[in-house]
Every structure is written in structure tokens, then in C-alpha cells.
Amino acid sequence: MRKTKNWEYSPAPESTDHIKLKKQYDLFINGEFVPGVEGRYFDTINPSNEEKIAEVAEAGKADIDKAVSSARKAYNKTWSKMLPKERGKYVFRIARLLQERSREFSVIESMDGGKPIRESRDVDVPLSSAHFFYYAGWADKLEYAFPGRVAKPLGVAGQIIPWNFPLLMAAWKLAPALATGNTVVLKPAETTPLTAMKLAEVIQEADLPPGVVNIVNGGGTTGQALVNHRDIDKIAFTGSTEVGKYIMKAVAGSGKKYTLELGGKAANIIFEDAAIDQAIEGIVNAIFFNQGHVCCAGSRLYVQEGIADEVILKLQGRMDTLIVGDPLDKNTDIGAINSKMQLDKIKMYVDLGKDEGGTIYQSSCSLPKKGYWFAPTIFKDVSQSNRIVQEEIFGPVLAIQTFRTVDEVITKANNSPYGLSGGVWTDKGSKIFKVTQDIRAGVIWANTFNKFDPGSPFGGYKESGVGSEGGIEGLMGYVELV
Numbered sequence: 500m501r502k503t504k505n506w507e508y509s510p511a512p513e514s515t516d517h518i519k520l521k522k523q524y525d526l527f528i529n530g531e532f533v534p535g536v537e538g539r540y541f542d543t544i545n546p547s548n549e550e551k552i553a554e555v556a557e558a559g560k561a562d563i564d565k566a567v568s569s570a571r572k573a574y575n576k577t578w579s580k581m582l583p584k585e586r587g588k589y590v591f592r593i594a595r596l597l598q599e600r601s602r603e604f605s606v607i608e609s610m611d612g613g614k615p616i617r618e619s620r621d622v623d624v625p626l627s628s629a630h631f632f633y634y635a636g637w638a639d640k641l642e643y644a645f646p647g648r649v650a651k652p653l654g655v656a657g658q659i660i661p662w663n664f665p666l667l668m669a670a671w672k673l674a675p676a677l678a679t680g681n682t683v684v685l686k687p688a689e690t691t692p693l694t695a696m697k698l699a700e701v702i703q704e705a706d707l708p709p710g711v712v713n714i715v716n717g718g719g720t721t722g723q724a725l726v727n728h729r730d731i732d733k734i735a736f737t738g739s740t741e742v743g744k745y746i747m748k749a750v751a752g753s754g755k756k757y758t759l760e761l762g763g764k765a766a767n768i769i770f771e772d773a774a775i776d777q778a779i780e781g782i783v784n785a786i787f788f789n790q791g792h793v794c795c796a797g798s799r800l801y802v803q804e805g806i807a808d809e810v811i812l813k814l815q816g817r818m819d820t821l822i823v824g825d826p827l828d829k830n831t832d833i834g835a836i837n838s839k840m841q842l843d844k845i846k847m848y849v850d851l852g853k854d855e856g857g858t859i860y861q862s863s864c865s866l867p868k869k870g871y872w873f874a875p876t877i878f879k880d881v882s883q884s885n886r887i888v889q890e891e892i893f894g895p896v897l898a899i900q901t902f903r904t905v906d907e908v909i910t911k912a913n914n915s916p917y918g919l920s921g922g923v924w925t926d927k928g929s930k931i932f933k934v935t936q937d938i939r940a941g942v943i944w945a946n947t948f949n950k951f952d953p954g955s956p957f958g959g960y961k962e963s964g965v966g967s968e969g970g971i972e973g974l975m976g977y978v979e980l981v
């Protein structure tokens with residue numbers, strides 16, 4: 500029987516009075532905001548109410564030329580010549596300014612991207628400044644990161660990021676590049692440009708030499724122009740496996756270095772000896788956190804047979820209590836889907852799951868009328884070969900299967916083109932060691948999920964990527980060791 504919750508929290512929306520947003524944002528090139536050469540602008544909207552927030556300049560080929568040449572000039576004349584400890588001070592300053600303006604950044608991130616304020620406030624923004632702090636510390640200590648070697652910067656890095664963690668992905672890209680002496684042209688995703696434009700203001704305020712960081716907006720065509728620019732030394736990309744493959748082909752033979760952080764389809768494994776209530780919270784966190792817009796989301800659940808009924812029943816009960824709604828409300832668990840395009844993709848996969856014979860259960864929550872929303876959804880009675888088990892949906896949709904033995908679940912978990920992350924829930928350390936060693940994934944959490952730290956590397960096997968970000972490993976993508 501479906502039980503719906505019989506209580507409600509009073510609304511607790513975060514105020515927007517304190518934020519400063521312009522109606523129009525230009526490109527950030529050579530330390531200044533400048534209009535695009537072709538004068539084109541596109542709208543960025545709030546996915547929770549479909550209202551326009553601002554318009555943003557779209558960069559064409561000529562703008563990319565300007566941005567790359569300003570980055571090259573800054574690299575040759577200033578940034579690569581600067582004492583590492585001086586560079587570190589600039590990166591440190593960005594971290595401090597971001598921290599000081601964290602409330603404003605959190606609200607804008609939630610407005611532009613649709614994620615709950617609890618997440619942008621407690622995860623995205625603090626982790627972003629933590630990344631800048633962490634890599635600021637490495638700037639003058641590279642000889643300790645790479646003992647016996649000299650770490651030289653690569654030159655100009657083109658960096659392309661997705662919409663699911665807009666500010667955090669910008670921080671993952673910029674912090675190690677700057678700390679190691681590279682200059683940058685960054686392209687945010689077209690649906691979430693605003694926190695990157697606010698970051699440009701922070702970069703101005705931090706007095707970074709002009710041209711060290713350039714930020715250009717636009718979609719795939721703008722990204723392509725950056726990837727194919729002849730004077731780029733390195734491409735750092737986070738996004739879909741499809742575009743990652745395009746980039747690999749485009750840079751082949753060009754001498755450009757590249758790192759790719761791509762898609763995922765993580766296995767989250769619950770053994771019979773796990774603390775079940777804790778695991779339920781872990782499942783919710785793994786797949787419904789950030790509307791499932793998480794590359795490392797635990798979107799394949801494997802439950803050991805003896806506890807499957809209990810876990811699924813408890814999970815369904817918990818799903819019915821999740822609050823879906825206004826991203827700016829502090830009680831909200833699940834915000835808006837980032838765009839109409841992404842919502843259509845999720846719906847397509849849910850229809851496919853039904854066609855493939857899966858049994859669907861959706862949360863009984865009510866969804867707002869305007870905006871892009873999707874209720875937390877699970878599928879039972881699916882099998883390994885189903886497309887909803889194999890392909891990345893990137894929404895709050897979980898495919899559940901059962902297993903009997905450790906070896907069986909390892910085989911199932913590895914039966915995926917991806918290898919980004921995973922989770923294991925058990926009381927036994929021996930099982931944790933076995934599973935984490937045998938599953939081919941970049942990160943596997945034990946009795947927790949979706950935990951990040953700037954000091955830990957993050958990267959994927961197989962079609963989930965090339966190279967790592969975070970930690971000492973994150974420095975390696977931006978240096979040549981001699």
C-alpha cells in the first residue's frame with residue numbers, strides 16, 4: 500500500500516535580495532567584459548519557472564581567436580614568468596573572495612541550474628573554494644609533488660565544462676591549471692553560464708593579470724572552435740562520452756594534450772549484512788542528489804536477494820517523503836531538471852524502461868506546474884541487457900537488480916561501458932576490499948556515497964574518461980615533467 504506523508508514544512512526560501520545580477524553578460528577576455536564580435540546573445544533561464552534571468556554573449560570563432568591570443572600573451576609575458584609563490588597568492592585570493600561571496604554564488608547557482616540551495620550552499624560553493632585553496636598550496640611546492648623532476652606548465656589550456664556542477668567544474672579546471680603556470684580559456688555550458696560570469700568578476704577583483712583567465716560562452720559550436728584552435732596546448736573537458744570521443748578524434752595528431760572526464764553508470768551494491776536504514780539514505784543520496792544530474796550517480800542498484808524486498812519497500816517509503824520543488828527553498832531535497840532537453844531525455848528513457856518490461860515506481864510527491872520537473876523513479880524487474888541499465892540517463896531514475904554472490908555482483912557491476920564510480924554497503928571490511936579491488940571504476944565509496952575532497956583524485960576507466968582531476972594527480976594534467 501502506498502503511504503503518502505501527512506506533514507508539510509512551512510516554506511523557507513532563501514532570499515534573492517542580496518544577489519547582484521546584470522541583465523546582460525559579455526565575454527570575459529583579457530581581463531575585461533567585451534561584447535562578441537558578431538554581437539549575438541542567448542538567454543539563460545531559470546529551469547524552475549522558465550523565466551529569463553539574463554542574456555549572455557555567444558562567442559564565435561573570432562572571439563575564440565581573441566581569447567586564445569590574450570591567453571597566449573599572458574602566458575608568455577606574465578604568468579609563466581611569475582614566481583610560483585606569487586601565482587599561488589592569486590589563486591588563494593580567488594578562494595577567499597569566493598568564500599566571502601558564497602551566499603550570492605549559491606543562490607545564483609540554484610537559480611541558473613535548478614539544484615536545491617542546500618546543495619549549492621553546502622556542496623558546490625564550499626568545495627569550489629576548497630579547490631582553489633588546495634591548489635594555491637601546491638603552486639610553490641611542485642618539487643614535492645614530483646620529486647626529482649621539474650614540472651613545467653603546458654601553455655594555454657582550453658577548458659570545457661558541463662551544466663551539472665557549473666561553478667565546481669570551473670574550479671576543478673581553473674585551480675590546478677593556474678597553480679601550475681598555465682593560462683586558460685574556459686567555456687561554461689550554455690544552460691548555466693552565470694556563476695562563471697560571477698567568477699570572472701571575482702577574478703577581476705583578485706587582480707589577476709589580464710588574459711590569464713578568459714571566459715567565453717556558447718554551445719557546441721563555440722566548444723568546437725576552442726578544441727580545434729591551433730594555438731591551444733591542452734584541452735580539459737568534462738561532459739558526455741559522445742563529445743569526449745569527438746574531442747579525442749579532433750585533437751589526434753595535433754600534439755595537444757587532453758584530459759577527459761566523461762559519463763558514468765555507477766553500481767551501488769547493498770549486501771545483506773549492511774546497515775539497511777543507512778544504506779537507504781545512501782541510495783537516495785547516490786541517485787536523487789542533484790536530480791541525478793551527477794556523472795558518478797549510483798544509477799544501477801544491486802541488492803542481495805535476501806534483503807531485496809525489505810530494501811525496495813523502505814526505499815519506496817523514503818521516496819514518498821522527498822520534497823521536490825523550489826530550488827531556493829531550504830527544505831527542498833530535489834530541485835528542477837536543468838533544461839527541457841534533459842527532461843525530454845529522461846522521459847524518453849522512462850518510456851523505454853516500461854517498454855523493456857521494467858516495473859516502475861514513482862514518488863507520490865506533487866510537482867510544480869511551471870518549470871522542468873521529474874519525480875524520483877525506480878525500476879524493478881530489469882536485466883543487464885536493458886538500455887536503462889546500460890546507458891546513462893542523467894536524471895533521478897534508478898534501475899534495481901538483485902544478486903546472490905560477491906563474484907556475481909562484481910561481474911554485473913563491471914558489465915558496463917563506463918567505469919567512473921561505485922558504492923558498496925556492508926558490515927564486512929573483507930567484502931569492501933574485495934569489491935573495491937575488483938570493480939574497474941575510478942572511485943568506489945564504502946558505506947557512503949558522493950563524497951568529494953580536493954585532495955582526492957577523481958577520474959574514470961573505460962568510456963568514463965582519460966586522466967584525473969583533484970589531488971596531486973590533478974596537477975599532472977597541466978605539467979610536463981622534465
Ligand code: NAD
Nearest residue numbers: 660661662687688718719722723738739742760761762794
Ligand atoms: P555535453 O557533452 O553535451 O556538454 C558538455 C560541454 O561540452 C558543454 O559546455 C557543451 O557546450 C560542450 N560541447 C558540446 N558539444 C561540443 C563539441 N562538439 N565540441 C566541444 N564542446 C562541445 O554534456 P552535458 O550534457 O553538458 O553534461 C552531462 C555529461 O557530463 C554527462 O555525461 C556526465 O556524466 C558528464 N559529466 C562528467 C563528469 C566527470 O567528472 N566525469 C562530471 C560532470 C559531468
